[in-house]
Amino acid sequence: DGGITQSPKYLFRKEGQNVTLSCEQNLNHDAMYWYRQDPGQGLRLIYYSQIVNDFQKGDIAEGYSVSREKKESFPLTVTSAQKNPTAFYLCATSIRDTYEQYFGPGTRLTVT
Amino acid sequence: AQKITQTQPGMFVQEKEAVTLDCTYDTSDPSYGLFWYKQPSSGEMIFLIYQGSYDQQNATEGRYSLNFQKARKSANLVISASQLGDSAMYFCAMREGLRGYQKVTFGTGTKLQVIP
Numbered sequence: 001d002g003g004i005t006q007s008p009k010y011l012f013r014k015e016g017q018n019v020t021l022s023c024e025q026n027l028n029h030d031a032m033y034w035y036r037q038d039p040g041q042g043l044r045l046i047y048y049s050q051i052v053n054d055f056q057k058g059d060i061a062e063g064y065s066v067s068r069e070k071k072e073s074f075p076l077t078v079t080s081a082q083k084n085p086t087a088f089y090l091c092a093t094s095i096r097d098t099y100e101q102y103f104g105p106g107t108r109l110t111v112t
Numbered sequence: 113a114q115k116i117t118q119t120q121p122g123m124f125v126q127e128k129e130a131v132t133l134d135c136t137y138d139t140s141d142p143s144y145g146l147f148w149y150k151q152p153s154s155g156e157m158i159f160l161i162y163q164g165s166y167d168q169q170n171a172t173e174g175r176y177s178l179n180f181q182k183a184r185k186s187a188n189l190v191i192s193a194s195q196l197g198d199s200a201m202y203f204c205a206m207r208e209g210l211r212g213y214q215k216v217t218f219g220t221g222t223k224l225q226v227i228p
Contacts, residue, residue, distance in 0.1 A: 040121075041220055042116070042205075042217075042219050042220050043157075043203070043205075044218075045216075058215075088155060090155075090156075090157060092157070100147070100159050100162060103158075104156065105154070105156045106156060108155070
């Protein structure tokens with residue numbers, strides 16, 4: 001089945017540790033995105049990538065890093081520099097030049 | 113200024129009734145598009161409907177329709193014949209621009225609860 005996989009669904013970390021969230025897709029979409037969602041708020045863009053080996057900062061990139069070595073994969077690292085990392089993280093993809101974004105099931109990260 | 117405004121934090125609707133979720137937007141770009149997404153308690157975002165700024169007719173997808181009033185900069189979602197499974201958060205979103213990367217901005221959402 002075609003789709004977007006994010007693992008794990010729930011992730012717990014201690015403060016000061018880096019953590020990497022996985023996003024894999026087999027839709028053959030060119031563009032991939034990472035969003036953060038906090039309670040009572042909409043989605044805010046962290047990073048996006050339109051092609052392999054290229055990515056751009058979104059609105060809230062500080063404290064995060066990404067890589068895009070393969071078309072299918074766009075992992076997000078939440079570094080210790082991120083002040084408030086506890087949130088729900090959503091990965092999305094889109095076919096280049098079209099508008100609809102397809103979302104993965106999300107990862108809920110809790111940092112204590 | 114907020115680019116997408118959803119003024120209804122929560123709404124209730126009786127099962128089988130229609131409901132309208134409000135969305136207003138702000139952009140100076142002549143080319144833009146408006147989306148509605150549904151987010152159930154499981155967390156994933158489900159695409160519902162899309163309206164382009166140059167589309168002449170209001171978009172419809174099954175029980176979903178988008179009431180697009182360009183002059184008022186509003187793009188309300190109408191759900192007809194509500195079902196219990198419609199209970200979820202609903203987000204309005206907008207993309208701006210015609211070429212290259214088109215950033216999508218999301219509103220803060222409306223929580224819809226369908227009452228049996």
